[in-house]
Amino acid sequence: MGGDHGPHITVPSAVEYMHHDCETNIILVGKPEVISRELDALKVSPGSRLRLHPANEVVGMDEHPAVALRNKKDSSMRVALNLIKSGEAQACISAGNTGALLATSRFVLKTIPGIDRPALAVILPTISGHTYVLDLGANVNCTAEHLLQFGIMGATLVSSVENKPNPSIGLLNVGEEDIKGNDVVKRAAELFRSSGLNFYGNIEGDDIYRGTTNVVVCDGFVGNVALKTSEGLAQMLASYLREEFRRSLFSRLAGLVALPVINAFRRRVDHRQYNGASLLGLRGVVIKSHGSADSYAFRCAIRRAVEEVRGGTLRNIVEHIETLRNNIEQNIAQPVSIE
Amino acid sequence: MGGDHGPHITVPSAVEYMHHDCETNIILVGKPEVISRELDALKVSPGSRLRLHPANEVVGMDEHPAVALRNKKDSSMRVALNLIKSGEAQACISAGNTGALLATSRFVLKTIPGIDRPALAVILPTISGHTYVLDLGANVNCTAEHLLQFGIMGATLVSSVENKPNPSIGLLNVGEEDIKGNDVVKRAAELFRSSGLNFYGNIEGDDIYRGTTNVVVCDGFVGNVALKTSEGLAQMLASYLREEFRRSLFSRLAGLVALPVINAFRRRVDHRQYNGASLLGLRGVVIKSHGSADSYAFRCAIRRAVEEVRGGTLRNIVEHIETLRNNIEQNIAQPVSIE
Secondary structure, three states, rough: OOOOHHHHHHHHHHHHHHHOOOOOOOOEEEEEEHHHHHHHHHOOOOOOOEEEOOOOOOOOOOOHHHHHHOOOOOEEHHHHHHHHHOOOOOOEEEEEOOOHHHEEEEEEEEOOOOOOOOOOEEEEEEEEEEEEEEEEOOOOOHHHHHHHHHHHHHHHHHHHHHOOOOOOEEEEEEEEOOOOHHHHHHHHHHHHHOOOOOEEEEEOOOHHHOOOOOEEEEEEHHHHHHHHHHHHHHHHHHHHHHHOOOOHHHHHHHHHHHHHHHHHHHHHHHHHHHHHHEOOOOOOOOEEOOOOHHHHHHHHHHHHHHHHHHHHHHHHHHHHHHHHHHHHHHHHHOOOOHH | OOOOHHHHHHHHHHHHHHOOOOOOOOEEEEEHHHHHHHHOOOOOOOOOOOOEEEEEEOOOOOOOOOHHHHHHEHHHHHHHHHHOOOOOEEEEEOOEEEEEEEEHHHHHOOOOOOOOOOEEEEEEEOOEEEEEOOOOOOOOOOOOOHHHHHHHHHHHHHHHOOOOOOOOOEEEEOOOOOOOOOOHHHHHHHHOOOOOOOOOOOOOOHHHHHHHOOOOOHHHHHHHHHHHHHHHHHHHHHHHHHHHHHOOOHHHHHHHHHHHHHHHHHHOOOHHHHHOOEEEOEEOOOEOOOOOOHHHHHEEEEEEHHHHHHHOOOHHHHHHHHHHHHHHHHHHHOOOOOO
């Protein structure tokens, strides 16, 4: 029911997705009359592959997470997460209130043993492919141990979904050298070095889009600022380009000639294809779609959920944590010296 | 003597600048034989407007700041800063080692009373103009009080250089609401609200390029990541655009037709025009140029220094701090309640 556009986007998007992936069944959770109206408009009836599950409350986009958690026990978000807990569903996709989704999913599903806090991971494009960045805003006060856990989860996500055996992890910092960074990041680098993970070392902001590593780890404050700054810059550059192509009669004509090329460029940088942040570290697959997602973007978020389930990300994180935990705990017990 | 290209860029750039600004005199500090060679190549002789001041050591670009500070007392950087201290020069521009410039200028010039730490401020373009962002990496562990001081310095810089009486200040955060952010940022927002400054409130990463406020305040870790991430994204987008225009014979032809428009766009986003980060909070004007700056970019850094001197930024910060300090200290003494 959530998102800026609600079921008017999510319902058609789910129906469309199901047509292209005959191995996935979908449960639409929310107010039955609202969902039925959307299905009627599409001339689609619920059936064994597309079920409707009632939930009579909706968490508002600006509602305080704690209030939503306490008062809205029959919200579409809460009920959908309960379906994962009961084993009826394998993943939950929501375009709703991010804070409420974080709080509610943590309350309903609980975290995986060894993970203190779930983290939001997104895919970002790079010069030659893409990379996974986490955390994107679930945790604004992080310890070094949290950053290590983000690294483990990110690497497991990449190896599960992309079949990459030993993904490289970069720690987002203000310089490559060991002496760079704040206290938390320096300590996190020590933990990574003794973790047995494929730790590349410190990376800088420009390494994200350069694709230096498969996984980029940062605290949620830094990650959120990096992502939003990128959005702002992309919008500004697009606006500049538009203005230049509209400046004179000649530039308008040039724009017409170059239109197929500009369109190919726009398709390539279309952020909708990266929609769907994975909420990692929970005992269930939860995907957060951008609130303003359109039907295409929301389908990308559904695909992300399906890929995570098929890749066995959840089981792999549990196993990976288990294997690494002993190793890491042994190493943490011995002080690591840094020159 | 510093920077990736050394005097081969800085000397011609200084000579060129002087030709366009007859009210500015320049002192070239460094190894006399190296500087003389560059001047000879330009067929320029030192005179009253262009002096040569010897310094026989050079701080390496990768040298540890503390080592440079301790051992290189006759470095071009140190000698140039001494010239400010003795009153012979009013500003120092360096393309050298950032860490060493920070440490040495702090040691030689000391901070303004009321300022604990200098901060690096840069100008970034926005959709409709530009904004000033600080700190860009001088301080990776900041307290709320430091962020407040950055705000005071940034606002004073804008009002001095741009003649804007009461510039707006935004605090970079992960959301607009008061409850958003980490502990330091929340506390900083309280301080800003009771400071009497023109505090806009929390802003997000995309507000930087949207130009929501005249000044953007953040700690050096976050600021550095935001800036470097922007550089990386811009490089990636430029690379994508180049690739699309080279994809086929048609797109190459379209590229030729659109070349004047693309060039106008490139001129507009040319980051060289924003070269020159102000090291604010010191008892002297110090400008850090990008190490890889070319002659045009380095001239922009010189212009930045001249503007700061002419605007009386230094004197204004001292006065502004003095005026605000009482006000702020009174407010800090009374606990501020936040709902």
